[in-house]
Structure formats: C-alpha cells, structure tokens
Amino acid sequence: MCNTYNEFGRRIASLRKEKGYTQEKISSMLNVTPQAISKWEQGNALPDTLLLPLLSKLLNVSIDYLLTGESSVGKAGPYDGEYQKEAFYWGIQPSELAEQIVDILQGDTANKRLLDVGSGEGRDAIYFAKCGFQVDALEISTPGIEKIKQYSQLSGYSVNILHADMIGYEMSEDYDVLYSHGSLQFLPLEQRRKHFDKYKQRTKLGGLNAHLIFVEKPFVKMAPDWEKNEFFYQSGDLARYYHDWEILRCEESIIDCNSAGVPHRHAVNRIIARKINATRDGF
Known part of the structure; x- marks a missing residue:
C-alpha cells in the first residue's frame, strides 16, 4: 500500500x-x-x-x-488507420443531426457548452464551434486528435480537445448540449445505462442530448468494417433512456455508407431530447 x-x-x-x-x-x-x-x-x-x-x-x-500510471490514451482506436491518411475519412461537412441541433436552438448558441463524445476527425465539433458553442471534443484516437487540430487550424475555429476514452470518462462540469454521432456502439452493454444516466446528470436544465446510434435489423447486413467491440442497439432503446425528458425528435432510418470502400447500409436511430426537470437522473 x-x-x-x-x-x-x-x-x-x-x-x-x-x-x-x-x-x-x-x-x-x-x-x-x-x-x-x-x-x-x-x-x-x-x-x-x-x-x-x-x-x-x-x-x-x-x-x-x-x-x-496507465491510460487508454495512445492505444489504437478503431479508425486509426483511416485517420492517418491525408483525406478526412468522414469528410468535413457537418452531420444532419448537428445541423438539427443548431436549428432547434435558433441561433441561441453563443457561449453554450457542448461535449462531442467520440469526435473522430472533428467535423461536427468544428461546426459547433463555428456556430458559437464552446466545444469539448472527446476522442481516444491519436491520429483523430491530429486531424481535429488540423481542421481547427484550417477553419480558424478552436475546440478544447479531451484526449481520452469515452468509456468510463468522468465529466467534471455540466453542459448545455451533450452530443454523439455514431460512437456509442463502443459502450459495453453492461455499461450503457450508467453512461446515459451520467450524460443526463451532466446536462443543464433545459439542455439537450442528441445521439445517433446503430440499430440491429434482420434485413440489414453487418457493415464490412464492424468491429468486435461494437454492439448494436435495439429499436426503442434511446426512447427508453430518455422517457422522462421532452423528446423533440426521435426517428429511425436506413442510410447508405461507403466506409471501408464497400457500399453498404446501416439502420440508425437519431434522438434529440431536452431536460425538463432538475432531478439527478439515475443517481
């Protein structure tokens, strides 16, 4: 000892x-x-x-x-190989979900704090910064972090980079918006409830949570680049996690994707929910 x-x-x-x-x-x-x-x-x-x-x-x-004395930072992320390439793997245009958040807030974004969980190369994190948010970009991949820095310099907009694994990451402050786009499938099944409770707890009253997750469907084949540590969600999971919030948007759709250079499809669920009471969710 x-x-x-x-x-x-x-x-x-x-x-x-x-x-x-x-x-x-x-x-x-x-x-x-x-x-x-x-x-x-x-x-x-x-x-x-x-x-x-x-x-x-x-x-x-x-x-x-x-x-x-040990950390998950520096360990290989699932997209490290792609992020090391010159091109931006996910592109630099913001996602539809990110644009929907800005539309809902109707310009009321100045100085609002936003956490982007699993920022990848920063396309949405930089977009949010352009729109006036104070952005914390949480990402485990070292090449991904370098891409965020590169895009930040090119765009002229800065974000605060948190080089850490989202699994078990402890937030020390509250946010106006807590956001993820296609990253939460890496949460182990037994830890999902804990993480969503934490996200809800660390959201300010009146604040938003917005997520895009991958949903299992028998008629949609598994993507060619799906990793062993990725886990599908079931239809209705997000709505259940946010049953006590005001759900502004919740929809499922089938999207086309060309990751790994192979055309395929994903079933996804998007949600945007607003915290309407001051209870300490899940605690």
Missing part, C-alpha cells in the same frame, strides 16, 4: 511540475491546503475520491492514469 501511495505521489508531483504549477496553486484550485498536496506527493496520503475528476482535469490526464 505504501508503495502505491509513493507511486501516486511521484506522478502528481511530476505532472504538477510539467504544468508549471506550485503546490500552493494546485491547493487553491482544489480548495485544499498546501499541506494536503505535500502529503499526497510524499506518499503519506491520497486525495478524496471526489477530488479526482478535478485533479485529473487540472493535470490533463485521465483518472486511470492518476491512479495506475
């Missing part, structure tokens, strides 16, 4: 110094005493678990990395 404390302390001290923070600066941002920071770094104590999300954000690492 002492060895674990010592390793944690060394990581904290190293990350703090890399950021150019003093113990006093960190203590002020965490609302603890400088003596507490010193105890952590000396391996004499661990911070309260409630402080870990904020501490990880301040040091720009995942909670997993803080605790174990």
Whole structure:
C-alpha cells in the first residue's frame, strides 16, 4: 500500500511540475491546503475520491492514469488507420443531426457548452464551434486528435480537445448540449445505462442530448468494417433512456455508407431530447 501511495505521489508531483504549477496553486484550485498536496506527493496520503475528476482535469490526464500510471490514451482506436491518411475519412461537412441541433436552438448558441463524445476527425465539433458553442471534443484516437487540430487550424475555429476514452470518462462540469454521432456502439452493454444516466446528470436544465446510434435489423447486413467491440442497439432503446425528458425528435432510418470502400447500409436511430426537470437522473 505504501508503495502505491509513493507511486501516486511521484506522478502528481511530476505532472504538477510539467504544468508549471506550485503546490500552493494546485491547493487553491482544489480548495485544499498546501499541506494536503505535500502529503499526497510524499506518499503519506491520497486525495478524496471526489477530488479526482478535478485533479485529473487540472493535470490533463485521465483518472486511470492518476491512479495506475496507465491510460487508454495512445492505444489504437478503431479508425486509426483511416485517420492517418491525408483525406478526412468522414469528410468535413457537418452531420444532419448537428445541423438539427443548431436549428432547434435558433441561433441561441453563443457561449453554450457542448461535449462531442467520440469526435473522430472533428467535423461536427468544428461546426459547433463555428456556430458559437464552446466545444469539448472527446476522442481516444491519436491520429483523430491530429486531424481535429488540423481542421481547427484550417477553419480558424478552436475546440478544447479531451484526449481520452469515452468509456468510463468522468465529466467534471455540466453542459448545455451533450452530443454523439455514431460512437456509442463502443459502450459495453453492461455499461450503457450508467453512461446515459451520467450524460443526463451532466446536462443543464433545459439542455439537450442528441445521439445517433446503430440499430440491429434482420434485413440489414453487418457493415464490412464492424468491429468486435461494437454492439448494436435495439429499436426503442434511446426512447427508453430518455422517457422522462421532452423528446423533440426521435426517428429511425436506413442510410447508405461507403466506409471501408464497400457500399453498404446501416439502420440508425437519431434522438434529440431536452431536460425538463432538475432531478439527478439515475443517481
């Protein structure tokens, strides 16, 4: 146990110094005493678990990395090979779902906070930034992150990049819009409810959640680039997750796709829902 404390302390001290923070600066941002920071770094104590999300954000690492020294960041993402190519795999035009969100808000986007879960190469994240949102782009793929940076420079619009795995990612603040487009099939089946509850909890009153997911249909063949760690949803899953919200749009459709260079189809479900009460969903 002492060895674990010592390793944690060394990581904290190293990350703090890399950021150019003093113990006093960190203590002020965490609302603890400088003596507490010193105890952590000396391996004499661990911070309260409630402080870990904020501490990880301040040091720009995942909670997993803080605790174990290991992180999912840097591991191969499912589209790494495609993102390493010069062309943008998903293109740079915004999705229909992203445009629908902007249309619903009718220009009331300035300074609203938006989290794009599984941003890919950033096509929707940059579009939201163009529309006035303060965007956090959550993405695990290192080549994907580089593409987001590249597109950001080309467009002249910036987003805050969160280089992390969406699975288990702990949000430390609330958002006006929480968005995903074709990424949530990577959530393990047993973790879906937990993640949707967390997304709902971290949405401000009156805020929106918008998702596009892949739905299993017996008449639609599995895509040629479908991964072993991707899991279909069933019709009605999204509506059930948001049964206590105002559902603004919820529809299923069959779309054409040419990913992997092979024409195929997907059955998808899109939802846009608004939080209408202040209950702490799922908690």
